Amino acid sequence: xxxxxxxxxxxxxxxxxxxxxxxxxxxxxxxxxxxxxxxxxxxxxxxxxxxxxxxxxxxxxxxxxxxxxxxxxxxxxxxxxxxxxxxxxxxxxxxxxxxxxxxxxxxxxxxxxxxxxxxxxxxxxxxxxxxxxxxxxxxxxxxxxxxxxxxxxxxxxxxxxxxxxxxxxxxxxxxxxxxxxxxxxxxxxxxxxxxxxxxxxxxxxxxxxxxxxxxxxxxxxxxxxxxxxxxxxxxxxxxxxxxxxxx
Amino acid sequence: xxxxxxxxxxxxxxxxxxxxxxxxxxxxxxxxxxxxxxxxxxxxxxxxxxxxxxxxxxxxxxxxxxxxxxxxxxxxxxxxxxxxxxxxxxxxxxxxxxxxxxxxxxxxxxxxxxxxxxxxxxxxxxxxxxxxxxxxxxxxxxxxxxxx
Numbered sequence: 326x327x328x329x330x331x332x333x334x335x336x337x338x339x340x341x342x343x344x345x346x347x348x349x350x351x352x353x354x355x356x357x358x359x360x361x362x363x364x365x366x367x368x369x370x371x372x373x374x375x376x377x378x379x380x381x382x383x384x385x386x387x388x389x390x391x392x393x394x395x396x397x398x399x400x401x402x403x404x405x406x407x408x409x410x411x412x413x414x415x416x417x418x419x420x421x422x423x424x425x426x427x428x429x430x431x432x433x434x435x436x437x438x439x440x441x442x443x444x445x446x447x448x449x450x451x452x453x454x455x456x457x458x459x460x461x462x463x464x465x466x467x468x469x470x471x472x473x474x475x476x477x478x479x480x481x482x483x484x485x486x487x488x489x490x491x492x493x494x495x496x497x498x499x500x501x502x503x504x505x506x507x508x509x510x511x512x513x514x515x516x517x518x519x520x521x522x523x524x525x526x527x528x529x530x531x532x533x534x535x536x537x538x539x540x541x542x543x544x545x546x547x548x549x550x551x552x553x554x555x556x557x558x559x560x561x562x563x564x565x566x567x568x569x570x571x572x
Numbered sequence: 573x574x575x576x577x578x579x580x581x582x583x584x585x586x587x588x589x590x591x592x593x594x595x596x597x598x599x600x601x602x603x604x605x606x607x608x609x610x611x612x613x614x615x616x617x618x619x620x621x622x623x624x625x626x627x628x629x630x631x632x633x634x635x636x637x638x639x640x641x642x643x644x645x646x647x648x649x650x651x652x653x654x655x656x657x658x659x660x661x662x663x664x665x666x667x668x669x670x671x672x673x674x675x676x677x678x679x680x681x682x683x684x685x686x687x688x689x690x691x692x693x694x695x696x697x698x699x700x701x702x703x704x705x706x707x708x709x710x711x712x713x714x715x716x717x718x719x720x
Binding site for chain 1: 687689707
């Protein structure tokens with residue numbers, strides 16, 4: 326029986342690869358682990374399938390949650406709190422559609438996304454939260470396996486001693502979305518997109534650009550250590566973080 | 573009209589709806605024109621109703637430019653003001669589907685979302701923007717009058 330299923334999935338993967346082109350990857354599966362109350366009985370998995378260079382499908386298959394209850398789930402970037410992605414407290418990068426468990430406490434949720442939005446440290450883990458209280462997180466799936474090693478590769482775009490960093494503003498995103506800089510660094514946001522954006526922050530109200538049009542830039546020098554989220558106030562989900570470390 | 577209550581012409585309404593879980597009745601927020609020249613006659617309202625942890629919000633707008641594309645969002649309270657949500661420049665917390673004004677300059681659009689995404693300071697105001705240039709914001713409806 327198991328041999329039948331195995332050869333079936335190989336065939337399915339082959340079909341997927343041949344139809345989507347050389348860039349397509351097989352389905353990756355990440356198990357959810359329970360946080361907090363180990364006896365809650367919640368479980369599930371995240372599967373991610375890349376269909377093309379600009380298209381992926383993430384599917385959450387969840388069981389053992391509270392029945393007939395609204396939940397939300399998000400991809401999170403790797404945070405600074407820990408090398409274990411699920412304990413790293415990173416910012417939300419992309420949300421799954423809000424969902425409601427059935428009477429048996431199960432749910433299947435699908436999200437189509439550009440793989441660039443959740444690649445590497447941007448999609449370090451997926452949290453499932455109760456909608457009524459976002460601090461209740463019954464399940465988390467680590468996507469990044471070696472959080473610390475990968476963070477070292479992708480968040481330091483320049484050595485910590487460099488005092489100038491650049492962030493690209495696109496339509497509608499900031500790149501890199503997670504950046505680490507030493508205190509005293511001047512970050513320059515450069516508009517490489519087509520529509521008006523801005524750079525604002527609730528965490529650091531001093532970050533306040535004018536409306537930025539294609540080709541325009543805005544700079545801010547970070548002096549205080551901490552992790553700060555900034556955003557464009559015109560576009561949903563267009564936010565990013567900068568972690569400022571002591572020199 | 574349609575069996576919903578307009579709560580005290582928008583002054584007490586936003587105060588009551590700081591925590592939208594309290595009332596099962598639909599609540600109406602009124603759009604006011606921002607200090608700019610875009611679509612000078614634009615106006616309308618937003619009606620929000622809660623059911624099972626989800627909020628359904630319908631915008632009914634008039635005075636828009638006929639045939640023009642618009643976008644609308646719920647915004648969180650931003651850093652630039654703690655008493656005037658429409659001037660606070662907060663991040664988008666929930667977007668409406670893109671929509672277009674009809675030949676009479678009217679438009680209606682609805683979005684359904686988790687209450688958690690827009691309750692309290694997370695859903696402090698509603699903006700309607702030009703889709704072609706989101707920095708142009710003809711109208712704004714305050715939802716929560718003060719931060720915190």
